[in-house]
Amino acid sequence: MMLALEQVRVSIAGVVVLRDVSFALEAGSTVALVGRNGAGKTTTVRTIMGFTAAAGRILFDGADLARTPPHERPGLGIGYAPEDRRLFSAFSVEENLLLPARVGGLGPAETKRRLERAYGVLPEMAELRARPAGSVSGGQGKMVALARALILGTKLVLLDEPFQGLAPVLAQRYAEALRRLRSQDRDITLLITESNPKLLAAISERTLTIERGEVAPGASGPALPRADPPILSR
Amino acid sequence: MNLTIVVLAALDGISYAALVFLVSVGLSLIFGVMRIVNVAHGSLYAYGAYAAATIGIAVAPISPWLTYPGLLLAAIGVGTILGGLLERFLLRLVYGRDEALQLLITFAVFMILDNLQRVIWGVQPIFAAAPLQLLPNISVLGVGYTSYQTLLLPGVAALTLIGLRYFLRHTLGGAVILAVTEDREAATAIGINPNRVFLRTFILGAILAALGGALASPTTSLLPGIGTEMIVLSFAVAATAGLGQIEGAAIAALMIGLARAFAIYTYPEFEVLVPYAIMVLVLLIRPQGLFGATRLRRI
Numbered sequence: 001m002m003l004a005l006e007q008v009r010v011s012i013a014g015v016v017v018l019r020d021v022s023f024a025l026e027a028g029s030t031v032a033l034v035g036r037n038g039a040g041k042t043t044t045v046r047t048i049m050g051f052t053a054a055a056g057r058i059l060f061d062g063a064d065l066a067r068t069p070p071h072e073r074p075g076l077g078i079g080y081a082p083e084d085r086r087l088f089s090a091f092s093v094e095e096n097l098l099l100p101a102r103v104g105g106l107g108p109a110e111t112k113r114r115l116e117r118a119y120g121v122l123p124e125m126a127e128l129r130a131r132p133a134g135s136v137s138g139g140q141g142k143m144v145a146l147a148r149a150l151i152l153g154t155k156l157v158l159l160d161e162p163f164q165g166l167a168p169v170l171a172q173r174y175a176e177a178l179r180r181l182r183s184q185d186r187d188i189t190l191l192i193t194e195s196n197p198k199l200l201a202a203i204s205e206r207t208l209t210i211e212r213g214e215v216a217p218g219a220s221g222p223a224l225p226r227a228d229p230p231i232l233s234r
Numbered sequence: 235m236n237l238t239i240v241v242l243a244a245l246d247g248i249s250y251a252a253l254v255f256l257v258s259v260g261l262s263l264i265f266g267v268m269r270i271v272n273v274a275h276g277s278l279y280a281y282g283a284y285a286a287a288t289i290g291i292a293v294a295p296i297s298p299w300l301t302y303p304g305l306l307l308a309a310i311g312v313g314t315i316l317g318g319l320l321e322r323f324l325l326r327l328v329y330g331r332d333e334a335l336q337l338l339i340t341f342a343v344f345m346i347l348d349n350l351q352r353v354i355w356g357v358q359p360i361f362a363a364a365p366l367q368l369l370p371n372i373s374v375l376g377v378g379y380t381s382y383q384t385l386l387l388p389g390v391a392a393l394t395l396i397g398l399r400y401f402l403r404h405t406l407g408g409a410v411i412l413a414v415t416e417d418r419e420a421a422t423a424i425g426i427n428p429n430r431v432f433l434r435t436f437i438l439g440a441i442l443a444a445l446g447g448a449l450a451s452p453t454t455s456l457l458p459g460i461g462t463e464m465i466v467l468s469f470a471v472a473a474t475a476g477l478g479q480i481e482g483a484a485i486a487a488l489m490i491g492l493a494r495a496f497a498i499y500t501y502p503e504f505e506v507l508v509p510y511a512i513m514v515l516v517l518l519i520r521p522q523g524l525f526g527a528t529r530l531r532r533i
Contacts, residue, residue: 051419074425086420090412099413100424102406152424 001059002027002156002189003048008056010040010047010213017043019213020056027155030182030190032204033215034197040213041193042083045158048191049073049080061155075104079153083161083193085141089134093125093144096133100151114154118147121181124173139170146177157181159192163199171199178203238375243495245374249383251491252391253446257464258471259398259483260442266478267415267435270325271333273340275443276465277347281312282444283451283460284355290362290451301364301452309445316347317440321433329432344461352458359455366452387449394442395484402480411435415478470513476526486524 003025010018018040025031035041047054050070058065060076068076087096097118101111119126125147128136136144142162149157163171181188182203194200197207209216261275289304324343328336369381402408413421414431422428446464454460471490475482490509497508516524 049423051422069427070422071425071427074423080423082420082423086417086423088413088416088420090416091409095409099409103410103425148424 001025002029002061003191004057004059005044005048006057006059008044008047008054008058010043010052010054012043012052017052017213018047018054021210021213021215022056023208023215025156025189025191027189028187029206030178030192030204032197032200032207033191033193033210034195034200034207035193035210037195039210041195041210042160043213044210045080045160045191045193048158049078074100074152077153077155079149079151079157081142081145081149081157081159081162083164085138085145087133087136087141087144087148089132091133092129093131093133093136094129096144097125097129097148097151100148104152114151117184118150120184121150122147122177139166139174142166142170142174143177146174150181153188155187156189156191159190161193161195163194163196175203239499241375242377243499244492245379245384246498247492247495248488249387249491250495251487252387253450254464254467254471254491255391255484255487256394256446256449257443258468258475258487259394259480260439260446261465261468262472262475262478262480262483263398263442264436264439265472266480267411268325268329268432270329270336271340271469271477272325272439273337273465274320274343274347275340275439275468276461277344277351278312278316278440278443278461279447279450279464279468280351280456280461281316281347282309282447283456284351284360284447285312285444286448286451287360287362287456288355290364291360294362294364298364298368301362301368305365305448305451306445308448309441312444312447313439313441314437317437317444318433320440321436325436326429326432344465348458348461351461355456357458359457361455363452383453390445390449391484391487394445395481398480407434467509470509472523474513474516474523476520476523479523479525482523482525 001024005024006022008018008021009016021040021044033041033044043052046052048058048065050065050068050073060078065073074080088099091099097115098111101114106114122143125143128140128144133141133144146159146162149159162174166174178190178192182190192200192204197209200207257275257279260278261272264270264272264275286305286308289308290301293300293304320343324339328339366380366382369386371378372381372384373379374384402412410421410426410431411434413424413426414428418428421431447460467490471483471486474490475486490512493508493512494505497504520526
């Protein structure tokens with residue numbers, strides 16, 4: 001298993017937000033985590049990143065993440081694109097992509113390879129590379145956040161509500177980018193959260209449902225039937 | 235007001251502004267990155283001054299020129315050791331806590347360090363003017379000025395501003411600080427260790443405060459309480475500029491330094507009033523300071 005959550009329990013300000021959440025992702029799978037607003041989707045991915053204190057176990061590539069501080073988790077090959085993009089507005093788009101590589105100490109060749117990979121998945125990023133990150137639109141920002149996640153996410157990429165607030169055209173492009181990623185890199189594991197299960201029906205191979213902090217029993221079972229075109233259905 | 239007064243007040247103002255800038259830019263940097271208002275910053279200034287004077291008195295008999303590296307050594311030593319200890323063992327415990335609590339704790343630390351300073355250095359004035367006396371005097375409109383105050387202090391302040399700008403905009407260390415300043419969680423998500431950034435930033439800010447004290451030490455007698463005046467004035471400068479504004483701190487320091495100097499030459503009874511009047515005026519019109527931007531609070 002690439003990622004396994006075992007009885008993960010999270011409380012924030014005395015309120016239980018995740019209740020004994022357990023599920024596992026196989027390497028190379030694309031899994032949707034769907035649920036209503038406030039169900040615990042964002043808390044789940046933030047917990048995997050180490051941003052919330054949690055009980056239970058999170059295993060990544062067989063190792064318990066409890067021993068890995070949050071800032072070391074990206075170095076394991078985990079990329080994360082938050083729902084609200086959270087780009088660094090002080091830098092250009094390309095500097096946003098290069099900073100993780102510089103922080104991670106990647107050599108020039110490896111940095112170039114990963115940058116090309118990100119631009120390969122999101123060709124429209126090439127036109128934006130010199131733009132200040134603070135000046136891109138919300139939809140473009142989502143693309144940049146995905147590209148940044150891909151710089152470090154060589155094994156697992158966590159996408160938190162990537163389609164939230166996207167215009168239909170941009171949502172279509174985003175979905176196409178995910179398809180390109182999947183076709184270019186069959187080993188990468190994707191966990192995508194979304195409020196609307198229909199949005200991910202054509203992308204994910206399996207859907208987990210989270211409701212009031214609980215992943216529905218049997219949710220880690222077989223995949224939902226994969227819908228063929230259209231790429232994205234609303 | 236005649237030309238002589240204008241020129242003399244300008245020279246005094248620029249010299250004083252240089253010292254205030256060094257201290258306030260450290261305060262501003264720490265606030266910008268760590269969102270903590272550090273009252274104990276005044277102690278770092280005072281300890282830098284006393285440490286420089288102590289080193290100066292010790293090395294001057296060997297060679298007065300050794301007092302110059304002594305100033306730098308005092309600033310780096312105090313900033314690294316005292317600043318490092320404060321951040322690692324105290325401030326780290328209060329990050330993200332209520333701002334009033336942070337303020338009270340750093341104020342308590344300031345009082346403790348002030349008392350400790352009296353224990354270490356006593357209450358008698360200490361004066362170590364060798365660095366000042368080594369440089370030649372310059373005559374301006376018939377008044378003798380030391381080039382230490384007219385050239386060296388503004389020069390160091392200008393180099394510090396240029397160096398900080400370069401560091402923040404053109405180095406990985408600076409980029410990492412900017413990233414943590416903007417969004418700590420997003421920075422962590424790309425592999426940055428925010429605790430390490432906090433420690434390094436605090437030490438950098440502490441070195442700047444101690445450097446201000448070290449450079450001020452040859453120009454004045456050191457007495458208990460020297461940190462108090464400087465921290466209050468530095469707050470005025472940082473608040474006027476907008477907390478977290480590096481270039482703004484330079485301009486605000488110049489504004490306040492010049493206004494204070496002109497007050498001394500024209501209405502000396504308003505010397506203390508003028509800097510704070512400027513601060514109040516600015517904050518009433520622009521609560522975020524002259525160069526500060528309003529921040530959206532994430533909910």
